[in-house]
Amino acid sequence: MPKEQRRTQLLETASAIVRAQGTDALTLAHLAEQAGVTKPIAYEHFGTRAGLLIALYRDYDDRQAKAVQAALEAQARTLEDVVAILSAAYVDCVLTAGPEFGAIAAALSASEEMEGFRDSLREGYVDLYGEALSRFADLPRPGGRALLLGIIGAADALSQAAANGRMPRADAIDALSQIMLGALLIARR
Numbered sequence: 001m002p003k004e005q006r007r008t009q010l011l012e013t014a015s016a017i018v019r020a021q022g023t024d025a026l027t028l029a030h031l032a033e034q035a036g037v038t039k040p041i042a043y044e045h046f047g048t049r050a051g052l053l054i055a056l057y058r059d060y061d062d063r064q065a066k067a068v069q070a071a072l073e074a075q076a077r078t079l080e081d082v083v084a085i086l087s088a089a090y091v092d093c094v095l096t097a098g099p100e101f102g103a104i105a106a107a108l109s110a111s112e113e114m115e116g117f118r119d120s121l122r123e124g125y126v127d128l129y130g131e132a133l134s135r136f137a138d139l140p141r142p143g144g145r146a147l148l149l150g151i152i153g154a155a156d157a158l159s160q161a162a163a164n165g166r167m168p169r170a171d172a173i174d175a176l177s178q179i180m181l182g183a184l185l186i187a188r189r
Contacts, residue, residue, distance in 0.1 A: 007045050010035055011059050014052060023107040028052060050113045056104050061121060064093045072132050079136035086129060087176040091169060094159035125152050137184045147183055154179045
């Protein structure tokens with residue numbers, strides 16, 4: 001099997017293990033056994049258990065980013081459209097990820113590698129949002145990145161509130177949209 005196809009198979013198998021047995025059951029040895037490959041193959045692809053967890057997290061995040069890009073290309077005609085797409089996508093990403101995604105994030109939180117990984121994800125969202133919004137809004141220099149980091153922080157908090165049942169999805173999306181538009185309007189002054 002080609003290497004990229006094997007990696008996809010291993011990630012799908014790892015997701016199934018987490019879904020059925022939880023993250024504690026996810027080891028490279030167990031993954032290899034369940035995927036019908038030798039342990040060295042699993043180690044070659046991921047190196048460590050943390051590497052596997054990061055790969056699972058990144059795989060889900062990459063799929064979500066592609067969906068957001070497609071929605072932006074198809075539907076973003078105004079600043080309000082961009083804000084609505086970004087807000088709904090962020091909240092829905094957290095809501096649709098399922099409990100295994102949260103379990104993966106929790107398992108990674110004990111890892112030294114996670115802090116750098118989380119920072120790189122955040123920076124990726126800042127870049128994505130900056131690019132999407134720049135078509136319709138001038139982000140201030142040099143504070144534009146800081147403004148976007150604040151928006152991402154709000155997105156995290158509102159999405160988690162919706163995922164935990166403390167807030168309806170629609171309210172989280174609406175609040176995030178208002179925060180984003182308000183921040184961009186204030187930044188224009």
